[in-house]
Amino acid sequence: MIVISEYFYTHAQICLSGHINNSNVEYHPENENSFCQICGAKVIDECPSCHAKIRGERGCVKGNMLDNCFHFSTIQRLSIAPAYCYACGAPYPWTEATLKTAENIINMLDDLTPDQKKQLVDFIPDIIVETPQSRYAALVYAKFLDGLQGLAVDCFKDWCQKNVFPTLLVLLNMQKQ
Numbered sequence: 622m623i624v625i626s627e628y629f630y631t632h633a634q635i636c637l638s639g640h641i642n643n644s645n646v647e648y649h650p651e652n653e654n655s656f657c658q659i660c661g662a663k664v665i666d667e668c669p670s671c672h673a674k675i676r677g678e679r680g681c682v683k684g685n686m687l688d689n690c691f692h693f694s695t696i697q698r699l700s701i702a703p704a705y706c707y708a709c710g711a712p713y714p715w716t717e718a719t720l721k722t723a724e725n726i727i728n729m730l731d732d733l734t735p736d737q738k739k740q741l742v743d744f745i746p747d748i749i750v751e752t753p754q755s756r757y758a759a760l761v762y763a764k765f766l767d768g769l770q771g772l773a774v775d776c777f778k779d780w781c782q783k784n785v786f787p788t789l790l791v792l793l794n795m796q797k798q
């Protein structure tokens with residue numbers, strides 16, 4: 622007799638830089654790491670703010686009662702690290718690092734006024750994930766960055782290519798080449 626469990630999330634291990642080290646700790650403990658195999662940063666499996674476990678793959682356990690053989694069947698893989706904790710809403714450490722980096726670069730855009738810099742910093746969360754404000758945020762970015770040149774601008778565009786979600790890059794006129 623085949624039995625199938627309810628769908629549930631396994632737990633994941635992700636490094637502080639956001640590299641997924643193990644997307645299914647329960648069923649693939651052999652992949653467990655203390656430090657990231659890509660960048661060497663510490664690996665965590667729970668939210669530092671509320672200690673909720675980081676969600677990994679979603680799926681169910683299927684098995685046969687007769688031979689007592691059960692396995693995890695994935696219906697949804699974990700391909701990118703989640704940006705925010707589903708339980709408390711806090712940004713995960715890699716999201717915080719991304720936000721902080723953007724803030725530092727924006728503060729180096731010397732041609733902007735302090736007020737313009739503040740507006741851009743306030744909008745960073747709206748360009749790394751889709752929110753109701755995203756499109757407006759993109760327009761403000763495009764307007765403020767228009768015509769600016771220099772090392773910090775290039776550096777910021779580079780950051781955008783890596784961290785802004787793709788449909789918004791089009792609005793920012795920074796499509797991936």
Ligand SMILES: [Zn+2]
Nearest residue numbers: 636640657660
């Ligand atoms: Zn890493």
Ligand SMILES: [Zn+2]
Nearest residue numbers: 668671706709
């Ligand atoms: Zn949390």
